Amino acid sequence: MRTMKRLIGGLLFLLVLSVALSVLLALTSLSSNCLETSIYKREKEPTSWGPHRLAVIVPFRDRFEELLQFVPHIHHFLNKQKVKHTIYIINQVDKLRFNRASLINVGHLLSQKDCDYLAMHDVDLLPLNPKLNYSYPENGPFHIASPEYHPKYHYSTFVGGILLLTKEQFELVNGLSNRYWGWGLEDDEFFARMKEAKLNISRPQNVNSGVHNTFKHLHDRSVRRRDTARLFNQKEETRKRDRLTGLADVKYELVSTQYITIDQAPAVLHNIKLICNYTLTPWCEHKSGNTKKML
Numbered sequence: 210m211r212t213m214k215r216l217i218g219g220l221l222f223l224l225v226l227s228v229a230l231s232v233l234l235a236l237t238s239l240s241s242n243c244l245e246t247s248i249y250k251r252e253k254e255p256t257s258w259g260p261h262r263l264a265v266i267v268p269f270r271d272r273f274e275e276l277l278q279f280v281p282h283i284h285h286f287l288n289k290q291k292v293k294h295t296i297y298i299i300n301q302v303d304k305l306r307f308n309r310a311s312l313i314n315v316g317h318l319l320s321q322k323d324c325d326y327l328a329m330h331d332v333d334l335l336p337l338n339p340k341l342n343y344s345y346p347e348n349g350p351f352h353i354a355s356p357e358y359h360p361k362y363h364y365s366t367f368v369g370g371i372l373l374l375t376k377e378q379f380e381l382v383n384g385l386s387n388r389y390w391g392w393g394l395e396d397d398e399f400f401a402r403m404k405e406a407k408l409n410i411s412r413p414q415n416v417n418s419g420v421h422n423t424f425k426h427l428h429d430r431s432v433r434r435r436d437t438a439r440l441f442n443q444k445e446e447t448r449k450r451d452r453l454t455g456l457a458d459v460k461y462e463l464v465s466t467q468y469i470t471i472d473q474a475p476a477v478l479h480n481i482k483l484i485c486n487y488t489l490t491p492w493c494e495h496k497s498g499n500t501k502k503m504l
């Protein structure tokens with residue numbers, strides 16, 4: 210009887226021990242997985258990838274569905290090209306009208322310690338052709354989303370979509386004008402800045418693809434109207450070259466920063482409140498106050 214009890218006791222002890230051991234093992238493997246995918250750890254980038262680092266600056270509001278595709282796509286695209294990069298999502302969280310240009314100015318300021326060149330990048334335009342070259346544009350601004358290959362815009366002075374500049378080139382022209390609240394025209398004014406500064410804008414040549422297969426243009430499933438309203442004297446003012454505003458005077462508040470990963474592709478999300486100069490640009494707020502629906 211006694212030996213029986215001892216035997217059962219021993220067996221129970223072994224059982225408890227093995228359960229404890231397997232729990233311990235599971236825990237340790239879990240924690241090493243966590244380290245593996247840690248968003249705070251920068252992926253290993255070989256030094257052979259060169260001295261430069263690109264800030265992919267994405268002016269942003271609301272388009273989370275597009276972001277889910279954009280971040281992993283551009284991350285893998287740039288890794289294949291051996292381009293060191295950090296993706297910055299500059300998310301406008303105030304109640305003002307969307308201001309793509311000011312968000313890019315803010316993106317430059319928040320990335321300049323980390324990166325020595327930048328891409329102003331639309332969230333809905335994915336590069337498909339691996340020949341689209343995102344390397345350091347030492348000869349002057351490099352307009353990746355060339356009108357020759359862009360799915361939608363084909364006028365010769367178009368510089369929107371995706372544009373690469375060194376930080377020095379961007380600073381030379383005082384960044385972008387802060388006057389453009391609402392949709393459009395800020396890139397045309399930026400073209401004038403680059404032209405005046407005699408920067409040498411170039412574009413991809415002979416990439417052997419066309420307007421349908423060089424880029425993928427994402428279309429958000431929810432229908433969004435573009436905010437094309439022109440309020441006060443906005444129409445006249447935004448057709449002029451702006452020699453006053455830009456990188457040097459952009460006003461904003463950094464509300465918070467989040468480090469996100471989408472399919473293991475890391476990105477930095479800065480939540481930004483832009484601050485409007487109402488004397489200079491009374492059209493920064495929508496009359497109805499219904500800014501969200503007007504995007």
Ligand SMILES: *[C@@H]1O[C@H](CO)[C@@H](O)[C@H](O)[C@H]1NC(C)=O
Binds near residue numbers: 290339340342343
């Ligand atoms: C991009 O251009 C650089 C400099 O000319 C070159 O070294 C690199 O191989 C090019 N990358 C691609 C993907 O064509």
Ligand SMILES: *[C@@H]1O[C@H](CO)[C@@H](O)[C@H](O)[C@H]1NC(C)=O
Binds near residue numbers: 348411
């Ligand atoms: C302008 O850019 C082209 C293409 O990158 C380059 O071949 C040329 O040397 C550049 N010119 C100047 C003046 O930098």
Ligand SMILES: *[C@@H]1O[C@H](CO)[C@@H](O)[C@H](O)[C@H]1NC(C)=O
Binds near residue numbers: 487489
């Ligand atoms: C707004 O812009 C005007 C005109 O440039 C300038 O005189 C004024 O100082 C600005 N106000 C603020 C608060 O920055």
